[in-house]
Amino acid sequence: MSLTGVPTGTEYVRRQNTGLVLRALRAHGPATRTELARRTGLAKATVGTIVAELEAARAVTQDDDSVSSGRGRPGRPVALTGESILGLGLEVNVDYVAAVALDLGGNVRVVETRPVATAGTPPSTEELIELATDVRTALMADGHTVVGATVAVPGLVAHDNRTVSWAPNLGWDGRHLAAELEEAFGADCPTTIDNDANCAALAEAAHGVTTDVSHSLYITGTIGIGAGIVQDGRLVRGGAGFAGEVGHMPIGNPSRVCGCGRMGCWEASVGLRAMLSTVGIDEEDTPLQTALAVADLAARDASTRAALATLGHELGTGLATLAAVLDPAAIVLGGYFVPLGAYVVPAAGQVLAERLPSASIHLPQIRLSSLGIHAAALGAAEDALADVYAGTLAL
Amino acid sequence: MSLTGVPTGTEYVRRQNTGLVLRALRAHGPATRTELARRTGLAKATVGTIVAELEAARAVTQDDDSVSSGRGRPGRPVALTGESILGLGLEVNVDYVAAVALDLGGNVRVVETRPVATAGTPPSTEELIELATDVRTALMADGHTVVGATVAVPGLVAHDNRTVSWAPNLGWDGRHLAAELEEAFGADCPTTIDNDANCAALAEAAHGVTTDVSHSLYITGTIGIGAGIVQDGRLVRGGAGFAGEVGHMPIGNPSRVCGCGRMGCWEASVGLRAMLSTVGIDEEDTPLQTALAVADLAARDASTRAALATLGHELGTGLATLAAVLDPAAIVLGGYFVPLGAYVVPAAGQVLAERLPSASIHLPQIRLSSLGIHAAALGAAEDALADVYAGTLAL
DNA sequence: TTGACTTAATTCAAGAGTCGTACTAAACCT
DNA sequence: AGGTTTAGTACGACTCTTGAATTAAGTCAA
Numbered sequence: 063m064s065l066t067g068v069p070t071g072t073e074y075v076r077r078q079n080t081g082l083v084l085r086a087l088r089a090h091g092p093a094t095r096t097e098l099a100r101r102t103g104l105a106k107a108t109v110g111t112i113v114a115e116l117e118a119a120r121a122v123t124q125d126d127d128s129v130s131s132g133r134g135r136p137g138r139p140v141a142l143t144g145e146s147i148l149g150l151g152l153e154v155n156v157d158y159v160a161a162v163a164l165d166l167g168g169n170v171r172v173v174e175t176r177p178v179a180t181a182g183t184p185p186s187t188e189e190l191i192e193l194a195t196d197v198r199t200a201l202m203a204d205g206h207t208v209v210g211a212t213v214a215v216p217g218l219v220a221h222d223n224r225t226v227s228w229a230p231n232l233g234w235d236g237r238h239l240a241a242e243l244e245e246a247f248g249a250d251c252p253t254t255i256d257n258d259a260n261c262a263a264l265a266e267a268a269h270g271v272t273t274d275v276s277h278s279l280y281i282t283g284t285i286g287i288g289a290g291i292v293q294d295g296r297l298v299r300g301g302a303g304f305a306g307e308v309g310h311m312p313i314g315n316p317s318r319v320c321g322c323g324r325m326g327c328w329e330a331s332v333g334l335r336a337m338l339s340t341v342g343i344d345e346e347d348t349p350l351q352t353a354l355a356v357a358d359l360a361a362r363d364a365s366t367r368a369a370l371a372t373l374g375h376e377l378g379t380g381l382a383t384l385a386a387v388l389d390p391a392a393i394v395l396g397g398y399f400v401p402l403g404a405y406v407v408p409a410a411g412q413v414l415a416e417r418l419p420s421a422s423i424h425l426p427q428i429r430l431s432s433l434g435i436h437a438a439a440l441g442a443a444e445d446a447l448a449d450v451y452a453g454t455l456a457l
Numbered sequence: 458m459s460l461t462g463v464p465t466g467t468e469y470v471r472r473q474n475t476g477l478v479l480r481a482l483r484a485h486g487p488a489t490r491t492e493l494a495r496r497t498g499l500a501k502a503t504v505g506t507i508v509a510e511l512e513a514a515r516a517v518t519q520d521d522d523s524v525s526s527g528r529g530r531p532g533r534p535v536a537l538t539g540e541s542i543l544g545l546g547l548e549v550n551v552d553y554v555a556a557v558a559l560d561l562g563g564n565v566r567v568v569e570t571r572p573v574a575t576a577g578t579p580p581s582t583e584e585l586i587e588l589a590t591d592v593r594t595a596l597m598a599d600g601h602t603v604v605g606a607t608v609a610v611p612g613l614v615a616h617d618n619r620t621v622s623w624a625p626n627l628g629w630d631g632r633h634l635a636a637e638l639e640e641a642f643g644a645d646c647p648t649t650i651d652n653d654a655n656c657a658a659l660a661e662a663a664h665g666v667t668t669d670v671s672h673s674l675y676i677t678g679t680i681g682i683g684a685g686i687v688q689d690g691r692l693v694r695g696g697a698g699f700a701g702e703v704g705h706m707p708i709g710n711p712s713r714v715c716g717c718g719r720m721g722c723w724e725a726s727v728g729l730r731a732m733l734s735t736v737g738i739d740e741e742d743t744p745l746q747t748a749l750a751v752a753d754l755a756a757r758d759a760s761t762r763a764a765l766a767t768l769g770h771e772l773g774t775g776l777a778t779l780a781a782v783l784d785p786a787a788i789v790l791g792g793y794f795v796p797l798g799a800y801v802v803p804a805a806g807q808v809l810a811e812r813l814p815s816a817s818i819h820l821p822q823i824r825l826s827s828l829g830i831h832a833a834a835l836g837a838a839e840d841a842l843a844d845v846y847a848g849t850l851a852l
Numbered sequence: 853t854t855g856a857c858t859t860a861a862t863t864c865a866a867g868a869g870t871c872g873t874a875c876t877a878a879a880c881c882t
Numbered sequence: 883a884g885g886t887t888t889a890g891t892a893c894g895a896c897t898c899t900t901g902a903a904t905t906a907a908g909t910c911a912a
Contacts, residue, residue, distance in 0.1 A: 066690065067480065069498040070473040071870055072897040078465040079899085085462065096860055103464040105900045110862065134859025135907040218817055228817035235817075277696030289782070293693050293700075295461065300688070300784025301672030301821075307814040311778045313708070324812070383706045387684070387782055389695025417719070419702040422613055422623035422630075426696075466899055467868045474870085491889055500871045505890065529888025530878040 076112070079104060081453020083112050084121070087142050088168060088451065092125055094137030113140055119457035120146035120207075121166060121450075142166040147450060147457070148201060150211040150251075151443025152194055153258065153436070156231050157181075157348065159190045161197045162436055163208070164443035166450065168269065171206075172197060173436060184232045187239065191246045198247060209455060210446040211253045213239060214261035214438035216286075221303035223254040231286075256445060258282065258438040259306055260297050262431070263290025265441030266394050271429045275391035279384060280431075281308075283397030284349040285321075287329040291388060298388075309333070313383055314376040331376040334398050340369045350435065353398035360405050370405035377406060378413025385426050386419050396431035403430040471507070474499060476848020478507050479516070482537050483563060483846065487520060489532030508535055514852035515541035515602075516561060516845075537561040542845060542852070543596060545606040545646075546838025547589055548653065548831070551626050552576075552743065554585045556592045557831055558603070559838035561845065563664065566601075567592060568831060579627045582634065586641045593642060604850060605841040606648045608634060609656035609833035611681070616698035618649040626681075651840060653677065653833040654701055655692050657826070658685025660836030661789050666824045670786035674779060675826075676703075678792030679744045680716075682724040686783060693783075704728070708778055709771040726771040729793050735764045745830065748793035755800050765800035772801060773808025780821050781814050791826035798825045 079102070086101040087093065095113055099106045116122045123143040144165030151162040156178075163172035176193055178185045190213070198208050217229025224240035226232075243253045263272075263280035272278040272292070280290040287309035291298040298305050310322060314331030321335070330336055334349050343359065346352040360366040381393055399406060411428050418425060431437060449455040474497070481496040482488065490508055494501045511517045518538040524531055539560030546557040551573075558567035571588055573580045585608070593603050612624025619635035621627075638648045658667075658675035667673040667687070675685040682704035686693040693700050705717060709726030716730070725731055729744050738754065741747040755761040776788055794801060806823050813820060826832060844850040 067473070067477050069477065069503075069870085070470045072467055072470060072868090072899090073870095074473075075465045075467060075470055075869090075898060078462070078469075082462045082464065094860070095862095106861070107863085107901080108464075108899055111898090132859095133857075133909055135861080135909095137860055218815060228815050275696060291782075293688075293695070298688050298693065298783070301670060301786035302784055302819050304814070304818050305688075305782065305784040307781050307784070307818070310812065310814040311781045312774050312812055313778065379707050383708065383778060384782060386702050386706045387686075387700065387779060388693070389697055389700040389702070391696035417705065417707055419699070419705040420613060420623050420625075423699050423702070424697050464899085467870090467897085470869055470898090489889070501890070502872080502892085503870055506869090527888095528880060528886075530880095530890080532889055 077453040077456075079108065079453070080112050080116065081451055083109065083116070084142070084166070084451050084453070087122065087140070088166070092139040092141035094139050096137060097139075116140075116457070121457055142168075144169050144171060145205070146207050147447075148206050148208050149443045149446030149450075150194070150198060150201075150208050151214070151261070151439045151441065151446060152190060152211060153214040153261075153439035153442060154185060154190055154232065155216060155258075156184050159185050159193050160436060160439045161193050162439040162443045163197065163201055163206075164440065164447060166447065170440070170443075172201065173439075175436075187234070187237065187242060190239075191243060194243060195246050198251070208251055209450060209457075211243060211247070211251055212261070212442040212445040213243065213253070213255045214258040214442040215239070215255055216258045216288075218304050218307070219255045219257050221299065221301070223256060223303070226255060227303070252449075254445070256297075256442065257288065257290070257303075257306065259288035259290035260299070261290070261439070261441030261445060262396055262433070262437040263292050263394070263441065264297065264444050265433055265437045266396075266431060267292050267295070268444045269440060270431060270433045270437070271394055272392050277388075277390050278392045278394060279388060279390040279426075280394045280396060281381075281399070283332070283334070283395060283399040285329075285334045287333055289384065291390075293388070308380065308384065311380065311383065313380045328376075328380045332373055332380065337370075337373055337398070337402075340373060341366050349398045350401070353401040357401045357405070360402070367405055370402060371409040374406040374409030375413055378410035379417070381410055381426075381428070382414050382417035385414060386417075389423070390426050391424070392427045392429055394429050394431050396433075396437060400430050472848040472851075474503065474848070475507050475511065476846055478504065478511070479537070479561070479846050479848070482517065482535070483561070487534040487536035489524070489534050491532060492534075511535075511852070516852055537563075539564050539566060540600070541602050542842075543601050543603050544838045544841030544845075545589070545593060545596075545603050546656070546834040546836065546841060547585060547606060547608040548656075548834035548837060549580060549585055549608065549610050549627060550653075551579050551611070554580050554588050555831060555834045556588050557834040557838045558592065558596055558601075559835065559842060561842065565835070565838075567596065568834075570831075582629070582632065582637060585634075586638060589638060590641050593646070603646055604845060604852075606638060606642070606646055607656070607837035607840040608638065608648070608650045609653040609837040610634070610650055611653045611683075613699050613702070614650045614652050616694065616696070618651060618698070621650060622698070647844075649840070651692075651837065652683065652685070652698075652701065654683035654685035655694070656685070656834070656836030656840060657791055657828070657832040658687050658789070658836065659692065659839050660828055660832045661791075661826060662687050662690070663839045664835060665826060665828045665832070666789055667787050672784065672786045673789060674783060674785040674787075674821075675789045675791060676776075676794070678727070678729065678790060678794040680724075680729045682728055684779065686785075688783070703775065703779065706775065706778065708775045723771075723775045727768055727775065732765075732768055732793070732797075735768060736761050744793045745796070748796040752796045752800070755797070762800055765797060766804045769801040769804030770808055773805035774812070776805055776821075776823070777809050777812035780809060781812075784818070785821050786819070787822045787824055789824050789826050791828075791832060795825050 309329035316326035320327035320330035704724035711721035713725035715722035715725035
């Protein structure tokens with residue numbers, strides 16, 4: 063309990079209220095100044111000056127067509143513009159690097175994916191930096207301003223959100239990735255790093271299936287299992303930034319050997335490899351293709367369906383544990399679970415309901431991710447814009 | 458992602474900075490205005506006006522003895538006073554109700570415990586209200602101001618922090634406890650409710666063994682097992698307020714029958730009853746007395762020590778799971794674990810270390826609670842003062 | 853077509869805060 | 883007794899929000 067907080071001045075108030083206006087525009091769409099005053103609780107005069115400032119910063123634009131609501135002077139709505147301020151989201155994975163640019167209106171402006179240069183080896187830092195700088199320079203050439211970048215990494219990210227602590231699939235121990243990217247960008251483009259599950263959780267909360275709740279849990283499902291935890295709209299990161307490393311929880315079949323060498327890890331029961339070995343299918347190029355092949359088989363074969371139900375049972379056991387600890391309103395399954403949802407979710411949901419700590423506790427809903435392959439990159443872009451919506455960033 | 462936040466004015470800035478000054482005084486003790494300016498980063502003039510305001514509100518007092526540091530005009534330090542502003546913490550348990558009054562300086566002014574009126578039955582709401590009003594009127598007669606009250610309840614508390622959702626040990630389903638207490642207090646004394654594990658976690662973070670970290674996990678150990686989760690100095694409460702209900706996680710010996718009727722709940726392996734049945738001792742009046750008796754036996758008997766080590770192993774399995782999810786810097790064991798720490802912690806720590814998701818992750822320290830029986834009530838009192846330190850409360 | 857009406861947006865002065873500078877206060881040192 | 887040094891205050895400049903007054907821009911009805 064050391065001293066926390068910084069001295070606050072009146073400019074802080076302006077920033078706070080600017081963020082409020084931006085969030086009001088994002089949450090409920092374009093609106094006149096008067097309507098914004100109603101939404102935010104600010105005085106009309108205040109909204110007026112804030113909107114003027116945002117207009118000068120090219121964050122919002124005046125809609126030309128004035129909207130009349132019957133009587134009186136018609137209002138001139140302002141809308142978040144996609145032309146100026148963008149957040150850049152980057153994603154590194156074992157077989158590709160990807161970039162997503164998101165504008166203030168919540169629209170995806172750019173999506174670019176590049177497969178790894180030499181197949182079989184993970185991408186190098188250079189490949190990521192090249193993609194990032196390419197996309198950024200292209201955007202700037204079009205007159206956009208990239209206010210920040212965030213990289214989603216499959217691995218442990220230190221609490222400073224600037225250093226990769228451990229990414230065994232990439233072989234990137236302890237890299238100062240954020241600093242390297244900032245240097246490559248040259249100019250002012252603050253860059254942070256985050257875990258891919260965290261980013262995906264943010265993406266679902268902002269654009270996916272958990273926009274309606276503020277406490278959610280995202281489960282990645284590939285070879286490893288990870289979690290992104292959202293509580294009160296904010297990510298739970300843990301003391302050192304390593305929260306959500308749920309793949310190696312001692313849950314599920316205790317006799318299964320995990321890739322980490324231990325026995326009984328959760329991902330040894332519900333990870334992709336475990337699923338394949340119970341179903342008896344070979345791995346394809348990507349987790350998603352593999353899952354689709356399994357889904358195909360399950361549609362025809364009852365024993366495959368039974369195996370997937372068993373896996374769903376183990377999945378539910380872990381979800382019940384997580385739900386007891388975190389009490390999420392919704393749990394989102396991502397990765398390979400998405401194509402197999404029909405076969406896995408019922409069993410998981412049943413275990414979840416059975417193991418609820420008390421009947422008074424609302425059963426968390428299990429939902430399937432809707433964002434597809436670029437969830438993490440999208441969440442990273444959202445994160446890059448977070449400072450803008452928070453009002454922290456001077457525009 | 459709905460619209461969050463409220464309009465902010467300049468008075469908000471004052472409140473924020475007032476909280477900053479109060480926290481600076483709490484964290485590092487009495488100080489002159491100049492020293493406070495240095496600690497907080499505020500201008501000397503600002504500190505001057507804030508201190509004057511706090512003095513008028515009788516929150517701080519001028520130390521009479523001016524402290525000279527060699528040259529120059531000596532400073533006149535101000536200190537948080539214990540005479541005026543107090544937080545009232547209340548605790549309900551199966552066999553007693555307790556009250557703790559805490560002043561701004563962090564000193565406990567009053568501790569009062571009342572055993573349940575009719576032995577064998579849990580306390581009634583009336584007994585709690587009587588204790589609360591008695592203590593409060595006595596404090597007010599002495600000229601103190603009670604700025605708020607918080608009740609620690611062994612059970613589920615709804616997210617509004619005003620309603621008990623489920624307290625099977627008390628038989629208090631759905632009570633509007635906060636409203637009842639506020640009515641009994643009559644005047645202005647905002648009252649909230651919180652889970653006892655949450656309160657104890659707060660107490661340890663403010664006055665116990667986790668003052669040095671901002672991410673911690675508190676485990677209660679009585680008949681049931683609960684957890685209080687602190688992340689970034691704030692409690693993690695979950696979507697409906699039910700986070701930390703870890704007693705019924707499916708962890709540990711799956712063949713053990715839990716009091717809830719299910720199999721394999723964690724508390725069926727590490728709860729007090731489970732411990733007693735493995736050790737072969739009868740329950741005494743309170744969990745603590747029971748634990749002391751067991752500790753006594755363990756000091757002499759090797760098989761008891763072995764049984765406790767086994768229990769420690771199951772404890773460690775659950776802690777490893779929790780650590781993987783939450784990444785706390787420290788884990789605090791409370792309740793009956795405290796007297797048995799020497800026999801239980803080594804085994805638990807070993808499992809925790811073995812099951813760490815990655816070698817890159819810092820091993821959470823296992824610590825024993827230092828606050829004794831009144832941890833929850835103390836944490837409740839701390840919670841009642843939280844608004845003051847946050848600067849939210851007008852004094 | 854014109855004037856009343858209604859609603860949107862801006863202007864303006866008042867009030868609340870912080871901050872840096874200048875100034876006063878209170879000790880010690882020589 | 884006067885100089886030096888540090889603590890605390892007074893004051894004007896600046897920022898920000900707010901409510902009231904004012905201006906702007908439509909509809910509606912006669």
